[in-house]
Amino acid sequence: MKYVDEFRDAKLGQVLAGEILAEVDPHRHYKVMEVCGGHTHSIYKYGIDDLLPDNVELVHGPGCPVCVIPMGRVDDGIAIARQEGVIFTSFGDMLRVPGSQYTLLDAKAHGADVRMVYSPLDALRIARENPEREVVFFAIGFETTAPSTALTLKRARDEGISNFSCICNHVTIVPPLKALLESPDLRLDGFIGPGHVCTVVGARPFEFIPADYGRPVVISGFEPLDVMQSVLMILRQLSFGRCEVENQYTRVVPREGNLRALEVMSEVFELRPHFEWRGLGFISQSALKLSDAYREFDAEQRFEVPGMRVADPKACQCGEVLKGVIKPWECKVFGTACTPEHAIGTCMVSPEGACAAYYNFGRYARQKETA
Amino acid sequence: MVDPANHIAKVDVVGVRRKINVGLLADGEGNGPEPGDWVLIHVGFALSKIDEEEAHATLQLLQRMGAEYEQELDELKASVID
Ligand code: SF4
Numbered sequence: 001m002k003y004v005d006e007f008r009d010a011k012l013g014q015v016l017a018g019e020i021l022a023e024v025d026p027h028r029h030y031k032v033m034e035v036c037g038g039h040t041h042s043i044y045k046y047g048i049d050d051l052l053p054d055n056v057e058l059v060h061g062p063g064c065p066v067c068v069i070p071m072g073r074v075d076d077g078i079a080i081a082r083q084e085g086v087i088f089t090s091f092g093d094m095l096r097v098p099g100s101q102y103t104l105l106d107a108k109a110h111g112a113d114v115r116m117v118y119s120p121l122d123a124l125r126i127a128r129e130n131p132e133r134e135v136v137f138f139a140i141g142f143e144t145t146a147p148s149t150a151l152t153l154k155r156a157r158d159e160g161i162s163n164f165s166c167i168c169n170h171v172t173i174v175p176p177l178k179a180l181l182e183s184p185d186l187r188l189d190g191f192i193g194p195g196h197v198c199t200v201v202g203a204r205p206f207e208f209i210p211a212d213y214g215r216p217v218v219i220s221g222f223e224p225l226d227v228m229q230s231v232l233m234i235l236r237q238l239s240f241g242r243c244e245v246e247n248q249y250t251r252v253v254p255r256e257g258n259l260r261a262l263e264v265m266s267e268v269f270e271l272r273p274h275f276e277w278r279g280l281g282f283i284s285q286s287a288l289k290l291s292d293a294y295r296e297f298d299a300e301q302r303f304e305v306p307g308m309r310v311a312d313p314k315a316c317q318c319g320e321v322l323k324g325v326i327k328p329w330e331c332k333v334f335g336t337a338c339t340p341e342h343a344i345g346t347c348m349v350s351p352e353g354a355c356a357a358y359y360n361f362g363r364y365a366r367q368k369e370t371a
Numbered sequence: 372m373v374d375p376a377n378h379i380a381k382v383d384v385v386g387v388r389r390k391i392n393v394g395l396l397a398d399g400e401g402n403g404p405e406p407g408d409w410v411l412i413h414v415g416f417a418l419s420k421i422d423e424e425e426a427h428a429t430l431q432l433l434q435r436m437g438a439e440y441e442q443e444l445d446e447l448k449a450s451v452i453d
Contacts, residue, residue: 003409012437015436016436091414119392121415148395151416196413250422250428250429251422251425
């Protein structure tokens with residue numbers, strides 16, 4: 001595939017590995033956080049961590065949209081899905097996220113009409129085709145996905161589709177990063193910036209990281225050479241004493257982002273005063289809800305929801321994984337009570353979750369072999 | 372473009388023809404994507420136009436790094452130190 005295969009060239013990967021090795025100070029330990037779950041997935045899929053020197057550690061960040069959904073929100077979704085006449089839609093991996101009792105797929109097995117969709121526009125089409133039913137879309141995702149939901153809602157309004165509504169769980173990436181930077185548990189040397197979020201928001205929202213916290217950020221693509229080159233760019237900033245937001249993913253990310261997408265988002269959404277993140281607790285101004293102009297499409301207004309906060313299961317350490325404080329395999333239930341087939345936590349559900357990525361690409365088995 | 376009013380276009384995704392929404396690329400002044408453009412697609416929406424020049428520039432930089440490395444290897448192989 002064009003613009004994909006070229007960025008998977010194994011030989012150039014080796015060359016980059018050599019350049020990285022030449023750049024590191026052997027007496028120093030480097031911790032670089034990849035903010036986005038898409039990067040975590042690539043890192044394990046292509047074994048990028050194996051190509052890096054031992055003293056360059058990649059730490060997984062909070063940027064997996066499914067992983068950060070708290071149990072109470074899943075319960076709210078299930079409560080709506082079980083109501084008479086409702087068709088409940090969301091992305092496939094969201095349907096497998098455990099709530100306090102069970103998942104949305106379990107609710108489906110018990111008779112609720114729960115359907116997997118690829119796009120919010122599929123959910124809108126289902127609404128158009130079933131005017132006598134209430135179609136609800138459980139929206140998740142960072143700024144990458146929020147514009148798509150926004151445009152879908154705009155179209156629903158333009159078409160006058162009145163049986164469509166949305167449970168908005170869109171979150172924003174900057175507040176949890178700020179929280180991480182403020183926390184004393186984690187000493188990070190730099191950030192691999194979330195390329196796809198940046199196609200929408202641009203580079204500017206990340207400038208506070210070098211400016212206020214003195215850490216370099218490199219906005220990165222998702223192919224193995226992209227990630228390797230970004231690591232090299234971060235190391236070079238560190239060794240030359242530079243500290244700024246650089247863009248490795250220039251083929252996709254314009255510095256100012258996608259203005260049209262930002263405009264649609266600001267029309268349809270507004271900031272929530274606070275939102276609960278799985279394992280991270282409440283973070284203020286970190287999520288979106290529908291604006292007053294779109295109130296009629298807000299499922300939380302249209303339906304009764306329990307709106308309860310449910311504590312994470314005791315054994316679950318997703319919060320620590322999302323903060324990069326522990327590695328997936330350090331969670332006590334990893335690979336035993338918690339597997340992709342029977343997940344206890346969210347990080348095991350989404351392919352972007354660190355636990356699932358680690359488990360699925362056979363890292364766990366290898367780790368045990370060498371131990 | 373199959374449905375300009377709703378910004379629906381047909382694209383080729385690894386050999387499969389699919390309809391996607393390109394409304395996030397329209398700037399209202401007719402500067403939307405053109406046939407032949409490469410776009411980044413997420414949940415049925417084109418999110419960004421791929422800048423071919425930038426893609427080439429990044430690749431060239433990587434390949435140059437590779438070439439320098441090969442050359443160094445060759446020089447290393449050619450050197451005979453007694
Ligand atoms: S192993 Fe399961 S419970 Fe533990 S952190 Fe990973 S997803 Fe969460």
